[in-house]
Amino acid sequence: xxxxxxxxxxxxxxxxxxxxxxxxxxxxxxxxxxxxxxxxxxxxxxxxxxxxxxxxxxxxxxxxxxxxxxxxxxxxxxxxxxxxxxxxxxxxxxxxxxxxxxxxxxxxxxxxxxxxxxxxxxxxxxxxxxxxxxxxxxxxxxxxxxxxxxxxxxxxxxxxxxxxxxxxxxxxxxxxxxxxxxxxxxxxxxxxxxxxxxxxxxxxxxxxxxxxxxxxxxxxxxxxxxxxxxxxxxxxxxxxxxxxxxxxxxxxxxxxxxxxxxxxxxxxxxxx
Amino acid sequence: xxxxxxxxxxxxxxxxxxxxxxxxxxxxxxxxxxxxxxxxxxxxxxxxxxxxxxxxxxxxxxxxxxxxxxxxxxxxxxxxxxxxxxxxxxxxxxxxxxxxxxxxxxxxxxxxxxxxxxxxxxxxxxxxxxxxxxxxxxxxxxxxxxxxxxxxxxxxxxxxxxxxxxxxxxxxxxxxxxxxxxxxxxxxxxxxxxxxxxxxxxxxxxxxxxxxxxxxxxxxxxxxxxxxxxxxxxxxxxxxxxxxxxxxxxxxxxxxxxxxxxxxxxxxxxxxxxxxxxxxxxxxxxxxxxxxxxxxxxxxxxxxxxxxxxxxxxxxxxxxxxxxxxxxxxxxxxxxxxxxxxxxxxxxxxxxxxxxxxxxxxxxxxxxxxxxxxxxxxxxxxxxxxxxxxxxxxxxxxxxxxxxxxxxxxxxxxxxxxxxxxxxxxxxxxxxxxxxxxxxxxxxxxxxxxxxxxxxxxxxxxxxxxxxxxxxxxxxxxxxxxxxxxxxxxxxxxxxxxxxxxxxxxxxxxxxxxxxxxxxxxxxxxxxxxxxxxxxxxxxxxxxxxxxxxxxxxxxxxxxxxxxxxxxxxxxxxxxxxxxxxxxxxxxxxxxxxxxxxxxxxxxxxxxxxxxxxxxxxxxxxxxxxxxxxxxxxxxxxxxxxxxxxxxxxxxxxxxxxxxxxx
Numbered sequence: 001x002x003x004x005x006x007x008x009x010x011x012x013x014x015x016x017x018x019x020x021x022x023x024x025x026x027x028x029x030x031x032x033x034x035x036x037x038x039x040x041x042x043x044x045x046x047x048x049x050x051x052x053x054x055x056x057x058x059x060x061x062x063x064x065x066x067x068x069x070x071x072x073x074x075x076x077x078x079x080x081x082x083x084x085x086x087x088x089x090x091x092x093x094x095x096x097x098x099x100x101x102x103x104x105x106x107x108x109x110x111x112x113x114x115x116x117x118x119x120x121x122x123x124x125x126x127x128x129x130x131x132x133x134x135x136x137x138x139x140x141x142x143x144x145x146x147x148x149x150x151x152x153x154x155x156x157x158x159x160x161x162x163x164x165x166x167x168x169x170x171x172x173x174x175x176x177x178x179x180x181x182x183x184x185x186x187x188x189x190x191x192x193x194x195x196x197x198x199x200x201x202x203x204x205x206x207x208x209x210x211x212x213x214x215x216x217x218x219x220x221x222x223x224x225x226x227x228x229x230x231x232x233x234x235x236x237x238x239x240x241x242x243x244x245x246x247x248x249x250x251x252x253x254x255x256x257x258x259x260x261x262x263x264x265x266x267x268x269x270x271x272x
Numbered sequence: 273x274x275x276x277x278x279x280x281x282x283x284x285x286x287x288x289x290x291x292x293x294x295x296x297x298x299x300x301x302x303x304x305x306x307x308x309x310x311x312x313x314x315x316x317x318x319x320x321x322x323x324x325x326x327x328x329x330x331x332x333x334x335x336x337x338x339x340x341x342x343x344x345x346x347x348x349x350x351x352x353x354x355x356x357x358x359x360x361x362x363x364x365x366x367x368x369x370x371x372x373x374x375x376x377x378x379x380x381x382x383x384x385x386x387x388x389x390x391x392x393x394x395x396x397x398x399x400x401x402x403x404x405x406x407x408x409x410x411x412x413x414x415x416x417x418x419x420x421x422x423x424x425x426x427x428x429x430x431x432x433x434x435x436x437x438x439x440x441x442x443x444x445x446x447x448x449x450x451x452x453x454x455x456x457x458x459x460x461x462x463x464x465x466x467x468x469x470x471x472x473x474x475x476x477x478x479x480x481x482x483x484x485x486x487x488x489x490x491x492x493x494x495x496x497x498x499x500x501x502x503x504x505x506x507x508x509x510x511x512x513x514x515x516x517x518x519x520x521x522x523x524x525x526x527x528x529x530x531x532x533x534x535x536x537x538x539x540x541x542x543x544x545x546x547x548x549x550x551x552x553x554x555x556x557x558x559x560x561x562x563x564x565x566x567x568x569x570x571x572x573x574x575x576x577x578x579x580x581x582x583x584x585x586x587x588x589x590x591x592x593x594x595x596x597x598x599x600x601x602x603x604x605x606x607x608x609x610x611x612x613x614x615x616x617x618x619x620x621x622x623x624x625x626x627x628x629x630x631x632x633x634x635x636x637x638x639x640x641x642x643x644x645x646x647x648x649x650x651x652x653x654x655x656x657x658x659x660x661x662x663x664x665x666x667x668x669x670x671x672x673x674x675x676x677x678x679x680x681x682x683x684x685x686x687x688x689x690x691x692x693x694x695x696x697x698x699x700x701x702x703x704x705x706x707x708x709x710x711x712x713x714x715x716x717x718x719x720x721x722x723x724x725x726x727x728x729x730x731x732x733x734x735x736x737x738x739x740x741x742x743x744x745x746x747x748x749x750x751x752x753x754x755x756x757x758x759x760x761x762x763x764x765x766x767x768x769x770x771x772x773x774x775x776x777x778x779x780x781x782x783x784x785x786x787x788x789x790x791x792x793x794x795x796x797x798x799x800x801x802x803x804x805x806x807x808x809x810x811x812x813x814x815x816x817x818x819x820x821x822x823x824x825x826x827x828x829x830x831x832x833x834x835x836x837x838x839x840x841x842x843x844x845x846x847x848x849x850x851x852x853x854x855x856x857x858x859x860x861x862x863x864x865x866x867x868x869x870x871x872x873x874x875x876x877x878x879x880x881x882x883x884x885x886x887x888x889x890x891x892x893x894x895x896x897x898x899x900x901x902x903x904x905x906x907x908x909x910x911x912x913x914x915x916x917x918x919x920x921x922x923x924x925x926x927x928x929x930x931x932x933x934x935x
Contacts, residue, residue, distance in 0.1 A: 013423045150308035155419075160545035162309065213420055 017045030026075035098187035108167030119184025284467035328439025345392025485716030497529035551632035599656030671710030686746035757788035
C-alpha cells in the first residue's frame with residue numbers, strides 16, 4: 001500500500017507532489033467476466049503516469065473507472081484526499097478530470113474552434129435564458145471563454161484549422177483537437193487513451209512534445225495508456241503494468257523494463 | 273560614377289527613420305500581427321517605444337558598437353524591432369534562415385562572430401545550444417516565446433520582455449560621476465550613426481560553396497527604398513504582408529527599408545500555414561511572391577472550379593476567356609472596344625471580383641514576381657484579372673533592385689528597364705553588369721569573392737547572361753552565364769532559356785538541352801506524372817508504370833507537339849534561333865536528387881547527366897531511331913536498382929530562321 005509520498009524533484013527539474021489519486025483494491029466485473037481484479041496504485045500530483053499492458057489487459061476499463069464511467073464492485077478511489085462515491089462522468093469532469101478517447105470522439109460537423117469551446121461548457125455560469133438573450137452578460141462570458149480557447153489553439157499550433165470542420169481533418173490533427181477540448185476544461189488530471197495510436201513518427205514526436213509541454217507549463221497530472229514502448233519509456237515518470245486485469249508491475253520505466261513478469265506478459269508465456 | 277541619391281538631413285539610418293515616423297504619423301499602424309485569432313496592432317510611436325526599450329536592455333546586457341546580432345525566426349514584429357534595436361545600438365543585425373539546420377547556422381554565426389542572438393522560440397534555442405561548441409563568440413540568447421524553455425539554464429539566456437524591462441528599469445540609473453546613463457548612451461549611439469555604417473549583413477543562400485555575407489550600408493538600403501518607393505508610388509496608406517524569410521534581402525527591403533521610408537504598415541501572419549487566410553483578411557496593396565506561389569494559387573483555383581456546379585464552371589470559362597482576350601489591354605490602358613469593356617465589367621461583378629477576393633488579392637495595386645522565370649500563361653492569368661503583376665530582376669548584392677517593369681510596359685519575357693539610379697552594361701560574353709546606389713559594400717571577411725564580383729568602379733557582375741532589347745530598352749535574361757555556350761556555327765547556345773520554355777507546359781516536368789559546341793540541339797524530356805497521368809485517365813489510356821506512360825506513343829506525340837511549338841517560338845528570336853530542338857527523347861525515369869542528377873533545390877546538374885547518359889546523347893546525334901538504356905537508380909532508403917528500357921527518339925520539326933524573316 002502506498003503511503004502519502006513526499007514531494008520530489010525529478011531530474012528535469014519538475015516538482016512531483018503528493019498523491020492526487022489513489023486506486024485501492026479495485027475489482028470490476030461485467031457479469032461473469034472480471035475485467036480488473038484487486039488492483040491498487042496511485043497517481044501523484046504533476047507526474048506523467050503510464051498504464052501499459054497487452055491487449056485486453058483492462059487498461060481502458062481502468063481509465064473508465066477513474067473517470068467515473070464504470071463503477072467497480074469492490075475497492076475505493078480517493079481523489080484529492082476525498083473518497084469517491086459512485087458517480088457520473090460529468091461529476092468527475094467538474095472535479096477536474098478530463099480525458100481523450102481511443103477512437104476520437106469529436107463533433108465531426110463542428111469546427112475545431114467550436115469543438116474546443118464545447119470543452120468550456122461546464123465552466124459557463126450563465127443559464128440558458130441569458131444565453132438565448134446573448135447580448136449582455138452571456139456575451140461577456142463567452143468572450144472570456146473564447147480568449148482561453150485561443151490560448152489553447154496557440155499552444156497546440158492549430159491556428160490554421162480553427163474554422164475547419166473536424167471531420168475533414170486528418171487523424172493526427174483530430175487527436176490534437178481532442179486534446180485541446182480536454183485542455184479547455186483546465187483539468188488537474190488528464191487521462192489520455194492511446195494518444196499516439198495510428199500516428200506516423202513525426203506526428204508522434206509532435207504529440208509527445210505537447211504532452212511534455214502540458215505537463216510542464218500547466219503542471220497538469222497526466223495518466224496515459226500507450227502501446228508505443230519508446231514513447232512510454234521516454235515520457236513517463238512511473239509505469240503501471242496490467243495483464244489480464246491484474247497489476248503485475250509498478251515502478252519507474254527502468255524497473256518495469258527489467259521485470260520478468262512484464263517481459264513474459266509481452267512475449268506471451270503460457271498462463272497456468 | 274552613379275548619380276548620388278541625396279537623403280534628407282537626419283534620415284540616414286533606420287532608427288532615425290523610426291523616430292521621424294513616430295513624430296509624423298505616430299498614431300498610424302506600423303505593424304500588425306495575428307495572435308490568438310485577433311489582429312494586434314502597434315502604432316509607429318508604440319513601435320518606437322518597443323525598439324527603445326529593447327535597445328536599452330541590450331546595451332545593459334553588454335551589446336557593443338560593431339557587434340553582430342543574429343536574428344532567427346518567422347516573420348514577427350518583435351524580430352523586426354530586434355533588428356532596428358540592434359541598429360540603434362550601432363550593432364549589426366544578421367538575420368538567418370529560420371529553417372536552416374544547426375550546422376548551417378553555426379557556420380554563419382561563427383563567420384560573423386555574433387555575440388548576441390535574438391530568436392523566436394525553443395526550436396531555435398535548441399539549435400543554438402546544440403552548436404554552442406562551435407560558436408564560442410555567442411554570449412547571450414534572447415528568446416520571444418518562453419514555451420518549453422522554463423527549465424533551461426538561464427545564465428546567458430533571457431526572455432525578450434525581461435530584456436525590455438531591464439532596459440526600462442535601468443534607463444536613467446546613475447552609473448558614476450562621469451559615466452552616461454543608459455538612455456544617454458543610447459541617444460549618443462543613435463546620433464553618431466550615419467549612412468556609411470553597415471545596416472545589415474545578409475547571407476546569400478549559396479548554390480555553390482559556402483554562403484557569403486553581403487554587407488549593405490544604411491545608404492544602400494535607404495537610397496534603394498527611396499527610389500523604389502518612388503517608382504511604384506508607394507505611400508503610408510499601402511499595406512504589405514511579411515511572409516517571406518526575414519533573412520532574404522527582399523523582405524528586408526519591403527518590410528523595413530520601404531516600410532520605414534514611406535511609413536506603410538507591415539502585417540505578419542499568425543503562422544506560416546495560415547498565410548492565405550491572413551492575406552485575405554489583410555488585403556495587401558503591395559505584394560511580392562516567387563512564381564511558384566502564383567502557380568500554386570492558380571492550381572487551387574483550377575481544382576476548385578472542377579468541383580463547382582456546371583453553371584459556375586461555364587461562367588468561369590466564358591469570362592476567363594474574355595479576360596484573357598482583353599484584360600491585359602484594359603490594365604495597360606490601351607483602347608478596347610465598348611462592348612468588350614461592358615462584358616469585362618460584367619465579368620468583374622460575376623467572376624473576377626469574387627475570385628480576387630477569395631485569393632486575397634482584390635486590393636493588390638502593385639504585385640511583383642522574381643527569382644526565376646514565370647510561365648507566360650500564369651503571368652497573363654493575373655494580369656487579365658486586372659492585377660498589376662510585374663517582374664523585377666534583382667540580387668542581394670544590389671539591395672534587390674536591378675531592373676523592374678514600369679506600369680504599362682509589362683511583358684512575360686523581359687525583366688524590365690533599369691530601376692531608378694541603376695546603370696546596366698553587357699560585356700562581350702553577354703554577361704550583365706550593373707552599378708547603383710544599392711550596390712553592396714563587400715562580402716564580409718571575403719576579399720577574394722568581393723574582388724571577383726565587384727570592380728573598382730563599382731560595377732557588379734551578375735553571373736547572368738542577357739541582352740537589352742534595342743526597341744524597348746528592356747533587359748532580357750537568358751541564362752546563367754556559365755551555362756551559356758556557343759554552337760559550332762558560333763551562334764549563342766542558352767540551354768536554360770529553352771528548358772524554361774519547355775517546362776512551362778504542365779506536362780513537362782524537367783528538360784535538359786544539349787548543343788554546346790555541336791551543330792544542332794537535342795533534348796531529354798521528363799514528363800510530369802501528375803499532369804500526364806491525369807490526362808491519361810481522362811483519355812482512357814492504360815499504363816502500368818511511369819516508364820510505360822513515358823514511352824506511350826500518344827504521350828510521345830503530345831510532347832512532340834510541345835517541342836515544335838517551342839521551336840516556333842525560339843525561331844522568332846534572332847539571337848537564339850539556333851537553339852531549336854532537332855531531336856528529343858522522353859526519359860524512362862525521373863531525374864532525381866537521390867541519383868545526383870538534380871541538386872537538392874531541384875536544379876539540373878548538367879555535367880552529371882551528360883556523363884551518366886552519354887550513350888543516349890550519342891544516339892540523339894547519330895541518327896538512330898531507338899536506343900537501349902539501362903540506368904542505375906537509388907531508392908529513397910539508399911538501396912540501388914536498375915531500370916532498363918528501349919527509348920524512342922523522335923525528330924522535331926524546326927523552323928528555319930530565313931522563313932521566319934520572310935513572313
